[in-house]
Amino acid sequence: MSFLEVRGLSKSFGGVNAVNAVSLDLKEGELLALIGPNGAGKTTCFNMLYGQLKPDEGSVKLNGRELIGQTPRKIWRMGVGRTFQITATYASMTVMENVQMALISHHRGIFSVWPPASRRHRPEARALLELVGMESQAERAASVLAYGDLKRLELAIALAHSPQLLLMDEPAAGMAPKERVGLMQLTADIVKERNIGVLFTEHDMDVVFSHAHRVLVLNRGEILADGSVEEVRANPRVQEVYLGGGSTFGEQGAGSEEGVDKEGMADA
Amino acid sequence: MDFFIVQILTGLSNAAALFLVASGLSIIFGVTRVVNFSHGSFYMLGAFIAYSLMTVLPGFIGFWASILLAGVAVGVIGLIVELGVLRPIYKSPELFQLVATFGVILVIQDLALLIWGPDDLIGQRAPGFEGVVKIGDQLLPSYDLVLIFLSFLVLGGLWFLFNKTRVGILVRAATQDREMVGALGVNQSWLFSGVFFLGSALAGIGGAAQLPKGGADLLMDFNILAPVFVVVVIGGMGSIPGAFVAALLISELNVFGVQFLPQSTLVLMFVVMAVVLIFRPWGLFGRPEIVGSHGSQGPPEAPLRAFSGRLWLALAAAVIALTAVPFFGGTFLQVLLADVIIACLFATSLHFILGLGGLVSFGHAATFGGGAYAAALLVQFSGASMELAMLFAPFAAGLLALVIGWFCVRLSGVYFAMLTLAFAQVVWSVAFQWGEVTGGDDGILGIWPSAWASGTTAYYYLVLTVGLSGIATLLFMAYTPFGYALRGGRDSALRSEAIGINVRLVQWSAFIFAGFMSGLAGALFVFAKGSIFPTELEIARSFDALIIVFLGGVQSLFGPLAGGVVFTLLQDWLSRFEYWRLFLGLMIIGIVILLPNGLVGVGQWLRGRFGGPSNKLEEAQEEAG
Numbered sequence: 001m002s003f004l005e006v007r008g009l010s011k012s013f014g015g016v017n018a019v020n021a022v023s024l025d026l027k028e029g030e031l032l033a034l035i036g037p038n039g040a041g042k043t044t045c046f047n048m049l050y051g052q053l054k055p056d057e058g059s060v061k062l063n064g065r066e067l068i069g070q071t072p073r074k075i076w077r078m079g080v081g082r083t084f085q086i087t088a089t090y091a092s093m094t095v096m097e098n099v100q101m102a103l104i105s106h107h108r109g110i111f112s113v114w115p116p117a118s119r120r121h122r123p124e125a126r127a128l129l130e131l132v133g134m135e136s137q138a139e140r141a142a143s144v145l146a147y148g149d150l151k152r153l154e155l156a157i158a159l160a161h162s163p164q165l166l167l168m169d170e171p172a173a174g175m176a177p178k179e180r181v182g183l184m185q186l187t188a189d190i191v192k193e194r195n196i197g198v199l200f201t202e203h204d205m206d207v208v209f210s211h212a213h214r215v216l217v218l219n220r221g222e223i224l225a226d227g228s229v230e231e232v233r234a235n236p237r238v239q240e241v242y243l244g245g246g247s248t249f250g251e252q253g254a255g256s257e258e259g260v261d262k263e264g265m266a267d268a
Numbered sequence: 269m270d271f272f273i274v275q276i277l278t279g280l281s282n283a284a285a286l287f288l289v290a291s292g293l294s295i296i297f298g299v300t301r302v303v304n305f306s307h308g309s310f311y312m313l314g315a316f317i318a319y320s321l322m323t324v325l326p327g328f329i330g331f332w333a334s335i336l337l338a339g340v341a342v343g344v345i346g347l348i349v350e351l352g353v354l355r356p357i358y359k360s361p362e363l364f365q366l367v368a369t370f371g372v373i374l375v376i377q378d379l380a381l382l383i384w385g386p387d388d389l390i391g392q393r394a395p396g397f398e399g400v401v402k403i404g405d406q407l408l409p410s411y412d413l414v415l416i417f418l419s420f421l422v423l424g425g426l427w428f429l430f431n432k433t434r435v436g437i438l439v440r441a442a443t444q445d446r447e448m449v450g451a452l453g454v455n456q457s458w459l460f461s462g463v464f465f466l467g468s469a470l471a472g473i474g475g476a477a478q479l480p481k482g483g484a485d486l487l488m489d490f491n492i493l494a495p496v497f498v499v500v501v502i503g504g505m506g507s508i509p510g511a512f513v514a515a516l517l518i519s520e521l522n523v524f525g526v527q528f529l530p531q532s533t534l535v536l537m538f539v540v541m542a543v544v545l546i547f548r549p550w551g552l553f554g555r556p557e558i559v560g561s562h563g564s565q566g567p568p569e570a571p572l573r574a575f576s577g578r579l580w581l582a583l584a585a586a587v588i589a590l591t592a593v594p595f596f597g598g599t600f601l602q603v604l605l606a607d608v609i610i611a612c613l614f615a616t617s618l619h620f621i622l623g624l625g626g627l628v629s630f631g632h633a634a635t636f637g638g639g640a641y642a643a644a645l646l647v648q649f650s651g652a653s654m655e656l657a658m659l660f661a662p663f664a665a666g667l668l669a670l671v672i673g674w675f676c677v678r679l680s681g682v683y684f685a686m687l688t689l690a691f692a693q694v695v696w697s698v699a700f701q702w703g704e705v706t707g708g709d710d711g712i713l714g715i716w717p718s719a720w721a722s723g724t725t726a727y728y729y730l731v732l733t734v735g736l737s738g739i740a741t742l743l744f745m746a747y748t749p750f751g752y753a754l755r756g757g758r759d760s761a762l763r764s765e766a767i768g769i770n771v772r773l774v775q776w777s778a779f780i781f782a783g784f785m786s787g788l789a790g791a792l793f794v795f796a797k798g799s800i801f802p803t804e805l806e807i808a809r810s811f812d813a814l815i816i817v818f819l820g821g822v823q824s825l826f827g828p829l830a831g832g833v834v835f836t837l838l839q840d841w842l843s844r845f846e847y848w849r850l851f852l853g854l855m856i857i858g859i860v861i862l863l864p865n866g867l868v869g870v871g872q873w874l875r876g877r878f879g880g881p882s883n884k885l886e887e888a889q890e891e892a893g
Contacts, residue, residue: 021595032506058772071765072770073768076766076767080767084762088760088761088763088766090755090759091568092568092569093571093756101752101756102767104749105767107771110749110750110753110774112748113748113750116749118574119286120749141570141571161768
């Protein structure tokens with residue numbers, strides 16, 4: 001059952017059709033990758049889904065409720081979480097406080113004065129940090145974290161209000177290969193455990209092919225292919241767009257052993 | 269009809285100086301991203317230097333050569349300021365740059381006093397343009413036509429420079445993308461120095477050219493600053509046509525305002541600005557600012573820590589010591605300490621929005637003076653008691669902050685700074701112009717405490733109780749979710765919006781709360797002095813709070829307290845000298861360049877250097893990665 005229905009989403013900048021009649025569905029427990037070459041319209045799609053950009057046409061329905069025209073704040077309240085391509089966290093707060101802020105906002109406590117912020121929702125925040133494997137760094141300042149840890153922290157923040165939908169813009173960008181696999185594996189586990197839907201964009205095909213349940217290929221603002229990892233990989237038109245992606249699409253270059261492993265798990 | 273033509277021409281000629289100063293400010297900002305608060309001082313120097321040159325160079329040639337030479341001289345002074353003051357701090361947070369240029373204002377004020385004396389100088393009339401021209405039955409000084417010609421000449425010259433010359437195109441390119449221009453092999457240092465020279469020279473010529481109309485005096489610097497900020501905010505920062513149109517608009521408005529609404533000329537200007545800002549927050553000809561395009565924010569602040577046992581002990585000791593002061597200290601000490609506490613409350617309220625919220629307000633005096641005036645007016649007109657007036661003042665100041673904040677939180681960075689300054693000038697101009705109610709320049713006198721609090725010691729205890737409660741409330745608020753949300757909005761507005769926090773609403777509320785507390789400080793002040801004058805609303809008063817916050821260290825909760833103590837004592841001592849502004853200005857510049865973390869930063873550095881309980885564990889962890 002799809003809880004997210006995107007229909008005919010379009011946006012043009014000047015004469016350029018950045019996104020043209022994009023439609024997609026997302027089910028609970030599904031990890032959907034949105035891929036495409038540079039300039040394909042991935043980020044534009046994302047920004048429209050999250051209310052940062054107003055589409056020219058189209059609708060985005062979450063459980064039948066329209067998201068278009070809502071502010072990012074409202075969309076967040078409706079149960080959509082988001083992580084950013086370049087992490088956005090509070091540098092002057094501890095890891096724990098970063099998560100606590102999301103929880104305080106979720107419980108509508110921003111304008112309250114007692115108890116102090118750092119004493120609120122601690123067990124909940126700790127549980128979220130445990131979920132992403134950051135509990136040992138809870139009291140460190142966010143400004144001193146390694147980039148991979150910041151990404152994990154962002155994931156914990158995004159999960160604080162138990163979203164039904166999680167939007168992740170290039171979650172693995174800027175991370176070491178090992179960290180990428182770890183983060184995507186973690187995301188896949190959370191998807192399964194919490195039965196939420198995740199839509200993510202990604203440039204790294206290893207990450208996409210080894211973790212996504214379904215892949216949507218965007219090219220020049222239009223959907224080129226939509227299907228399972230195997231279908232998309234075998235699609236000649238996709239191969240053409242990604243020409244130069246090299247062995248990624250070939251039989252012999254099916255990624256690292258690890259990649260195959262993960263793919264098997266994700267499909268299961 | 270003739271009347272209107274003459275009025276329009278008068279407006280045009282008044283616009284000349286405003287346009288020259290505003291375009292200079294705009295050009296400098298466009299390339300260096302520094303809002304030069306001392307630009308008004310360059311304007312003033314232009315007038316003074318031209319005055320001196322005209323006494324040496326006689327005749328027709330001498331007059332015009334003096335204007336030109338004054339421009340060059342001010343350009344060179346601007347260059348010295350750029351090389352000596354700004355070059356070391358281009359990479360610092362923008363607040364540092366703003367404060368440094370304020371230091372320059374103080375230095376120039378005293379140097380001008382030293383060289384030209386305190387008296388207003390009357391400018392020589394322009395040879396050949398002493399007379400008037402007749403338009404119908406109306407008269408217009410012929411020099412006005414010269415000024416109109418001059419502003420069109422400069423507009424045309426700047427257009428030519430920026431569109432037809434290689435250097436001009438490089439400057440425009442640098443306005444859009446400094447790094448790219450650097451990557452193309454252009455020496456940025458030269459470009460920065462060049463625009464600083466040009467911008468300063470324009471301000472100097474502006475000051476020199478209006479000499480026959482307005483003369484030269486020591487208030488010119490602050491007097492031009494607010495209208496110039498209004499002009500660049502309306503026209504759009506970095507846009508020369510914008511500066512021209514806005515200067516024209518403001519000047520015409522003034523000329524016709526004097527005819528039809530003489531009581532409200534100063535306010536009128538700000539009404540127009542407010543209207544423009546509602547519809548185009550980035551000005552008529554400006555571009556919307558790109559988030560994060562301002563100067564760096566500096567190193568991230570350390571997370572807030574709960575008060576340690578030792579800190580509680582130290583605070584308790586300080587309170588006990590302050591309580592004990594009347595038992596051993598004389599009247600002088602009590603009055604001085606009351607001043608210190610009031611300054612600390614005022615500065616802590618500014619720190620709340622500036623330090624925690626990243627909202628660099630340059631008009632915090634509006635709520636301080638606003639609260640003081642509210643209390644004084646209530647006593648004056650309703651004969652209310654001190655208690656009632658003190659209760660009323662913070663709410664009045666909060667209401668003022670509510671209105672001002674509604675406009676200001678729509679902008680950020682230097683725009684926010686300029687706008688708060690401009691609004692503070694509105695409040696000042698109301699107090700100054702509305703003589704029947706506020707007493708104008710004469711202020712309101714005879715606002716004394718109730719009988720029970722009228723003794724020095726009694727009032728000291730009142731200030732101690734109310735002031736420390738206010739400071740404690742502000743510190744407490746930093747630890748609440750509201751205080752955290754304020755810091756969050758400063759750290760990453762993007763993240764705040766993505767977890768459902770309305771950043772603007774939080775900032776607006778903080779602005780109101782800070783205004784409330786600043787108004788309380790104002791109320792304590794007015795009953796301590798027994799009177800209130802428009803000076804408490806002046807730019808200089810806003811800067812006092814800024815300097816205290818800055819001196820103490822922006823990133824420290826206790827910074828404003830350390831700064832308040834040091835600044836008030838220092839000012840008390842320095843103001844006994846004739847040229848105390850010079851010392852203060854040089855000191856500010858020195859601190860900005862040498863001690864960017866303020867007094868508290870120095871304390872931390874000393875502790876880290878010479879042992880004590882530093883965070884060795886945390887450091888070790890960080891080194892281990």
